[in-house]
Amino acid sequence: MSFLLSELATRFDLRLKGLPEAKIWAVASLQDAGKGDISFCTGHRHLSELEGTKATAVILHPDIFEQYQGNALLSENPHLAFARIARLLYPERRKPAGIHPSSIVHAEAFIHETASVAENVIIEKSVNIAAGCEIGAGSFLGEDTVIGEDTVLKNNTTIHHETVVGRNCILHSGCVIGSEGFGHAREGDHWLPIPQLGKVVIGNDVRIGANTTIDRGALGDTLIGNGVKIDNLVHIAHNVCIGDDTAIAACTGIAGSTNIGKRCTLAGQVGVVDNISICDDAHFTGQTAIRSDITVPGIYSAGILLEETRSWLKNATRFKQLNSLFKQVRDLSKKQD
Structure with missing residues (x-):
């Protein structure tokens, strides 16, 4: 099963940049994509992967589409658009009655x-x-x-x-x-x-x-x-x-x-x-x-953040002393008053 990029743009109300006749038949990550694959990029932290991708097309947020020269579909929510296209390309297989x-x-x-x-x-x-x-x-x-x-x-x-x-x-x-x-x-x-x-x-x-x-x-x-x-x-x-x-x-x-x-x-x-x-x-x-x-x-959120063990042990020990420290600070404050 394959679709023209223009068909995907129309079906999912996405803006198209590039070749409308590009054929898409699979999805893949930016790193693994090749001919016929469509991928997605959610933000600036993935720009290095976007630059090197071999995908036929990429789903992009409008804020970054100018930084990519290949075929693209533009979406305010690239991850959601990717999910919808993936569901189209990979329909669920139903078992016989x-x-x-x-x-x-x-x-x-x-x-x-x-x-x-x-x-x-x-x-x-x-x-x-x-x-x-x-x-x-x-x-x-x-x-x-x-x-x-x-x-x-x-x-x-x-x-x-x-x-x-x-x-x-x-x-x-x-x-x-x-x-x-x-x-x-x-x-x-x-x-x-x-x-x-x-x-x-x-x-x-x-x-x-x-x-x-x-x-x-x-x-x-x-x-x-x-x-x-x-x-x-x-x-x-x-x-x-x-x-x-x-x-x-x-x-x-x-x-x-x-x-x-x-x-x-x-x-x-x-x-x-x-x-x-x-x-x-x-x-x-x-x-x-x-x-x-x-x-x-x-x-x-709750919990103690990850850190190197020696530092964590010291802080864990000090954590047990918080109540005593609080009482000392309170007593000093009363004396000053």
């Missing part, structure tokens, strides 16, 4: 005739799988689960009972949705498990990465909003609510009954304590520990 004979499907389950069920899948009673779905090999769908139209479950996905997954979602291999939440009551020297009676409800256009776990609610439900993007190895505890279009990077852990607003971003290894609320449009850099409510949109 049908149920593999090795799969076990309960007689009272409903599977739309256009859905695809691969090898060794187990589908329990009253599961409802809508049109265009793909269920990967080795997956498990528990009783009363509902899967919306055109949703894809990659190989070895586990969906526990009563889970609801919306339209056009992708759940990657190894993720576990609707598992029992971590709820226990203290009974003397032991812990008594509390029944987890809720479920997980996932909206439309959600992406969930490999080996991510989302626990079902204890009483109410665990809710994942529309357009949420969750990376690999994320844990979301029972009764968490995540607002629309929030993105969560790998190795993040979110404790129970926390509410996260819309359009938030949580970078890698962020930790969130239980029973707090985070407002819309709050963004957290990597390894930030969120211990209290966030009520003002913005960018938040």
Whole structure:
């Protein structure tokens, strides 16, 4: 599949500089691009790579297009334009409809005739799988689960009972949705498990990465909003609510009954304590520990910055002395007064 540069410009409303008849059939990085490839450049820090690229065309911000003499498409958001063109050049491959004979499907389950069920899948009673779905090999769908139209479950996905997954979602291999939440009551020297009676409800256009776990609610439900993007190895505890279009990077852990607003971003290894609320449009850099409510949109960070070990050890020791130092300064201030 190939497109003329003029066709891409028209389809995605981009300004064209150079040869309209240039043919594009693949995408690549600036360093690796060659004939037929289109790449992108987001800013001045990549100008040296831009100068040396062999791409047939490059997507550029208007601020830097004069510094490139080759074919270009101009966009206020080159990365987004690149993503749209990449999706056009590399459409998703859909599997043929049908149920593999090795799969076990309960007689009272409903599977739309256009859905695809691969090898060794187990589908329990009253599961409802809508049109265009793909269920990967080795997956498990528990009783009363509902899967919306055109949703894809990659190989070895586990969906526990009563889970609801919306339209056009992708759940990657190894993720576990609707598992029992971590709820226990203290009974003397032991812990008594509390029944987890809720479920997980996932909206439309959600992406969930490999080996991510989302626990079902204890009483109410665990809710994942529309357009949420969750990376690999994320844990979301029972009764968490995540607002629309929030993105969560790998190795993040979110404790129970926390509410996260819309359009938030949580970078890698962020930790969130239980029973707090985070407002819309709050963004957290990597390894930030969120211990209290966030009520003002913005960018938040926490942690000690990286430095050479000898210096870090000295500063860590001094950090322990801060309280004592504070008291000394306070006492001196009182004496001066």
